[in-house]
Amino acid sequence: MSKNKTPTRPYLGFGLGLRTDHYDAVIKQKPDVDWFEIISENYMVPGGKPLYYLDKIRQDYPMVMHGVSMSLGSSDPLNQAYLKDLKALIKRVEPQWVSDHLCWGGVHGKNLHDLLPLPYNEDTIAYVADRINQVQDTLGRQILIENVSSYVSYTASTMSEWEFLATLTERADCLILLDINNIYVSAFNHEFDALEYLNAIPIERVQQFHLAGHQNNGHYIVDTHDHPVIDPVWELYAHAVRRFGAVSTMIERDDNIPPLEALLTELDHARSIAKPILEESVA
Secondary structure (H helix, E strand, O other), X not given: OOHHHOOOOXXXXXXXXXXXXXXXXXXHHOOOXXXXXXXXXXXXXXXXXXXXXXXXXXXXXXXEEEOOOOOOOOOOOOOHHHHHHHHHHHHHHOOOOEEXXXXXXXXXXXXXXXXXXXXXXXXXXXXXXXXXHHHHHHHOOOOEEEOOOOOOOOOOOOOOHHHHHHHHHHHHOOEEEEEHHHHHHHHHHHOOOHHHHHHHOOHHHEEEEEEOOOEEOOOOEEOOOOOOOOHHHHHHHHHHHHHHXXXXXXXXXXXXXXXXXXXXXXXXXXXXXXXXXXXXXXX
């Protein structure tokens, strides 16, 4: 990629998901992390220790906010109380950006606590694009949407996931949080080419990468965020850096959480992959 083709986007470097296990270590050690991503819902509370630690760590690090409950694809109306609380947290944190998932997660007022895929067709694009526009109008900013891992497909789908994501983000004028591990997981489960997916995503829309581990059950993979990133996902990440350039990258770990030092080592590996590729691209 030549220098003049790289889109202008905010670049934070290499970050981690902020988890309660690491609060004290982050405050005391001030580790070499460029930024942290918080799970929005963990801090949409009236007070207490979560907000105490959030404010303390925010003094030293840039942050982005990542939600799991917006349910952009649900048939239920958008939760206006949720959006109000989210907007209040945005005011408190002043994040670089805000993201959520391209999925549905509940119906009839019930949160299923899962990130469920959508049928990929024009009707879904029109419906979800309208809801994204409503969210962006309410929050007064663009949002990022993340591709989820999937384990089922719909007979109603008329296009590939990557065609759906590219068209939707153009229609809604939103940005993309591209989860590299989720591409790998879904490619394995649905037997498509992960590189074809990457190469179809518009470069100018991608503002963040996620990296994570998963659980391979032989015939299928589950996105569990409880293992280190595996070599094929690192290889896919290298392809993503070559295509998209300098994109803020972070590692997610949500279960079987190791000491902070282990995640810092993993983050250094991401740096070691991206740095020579980015240096070569501007040479």
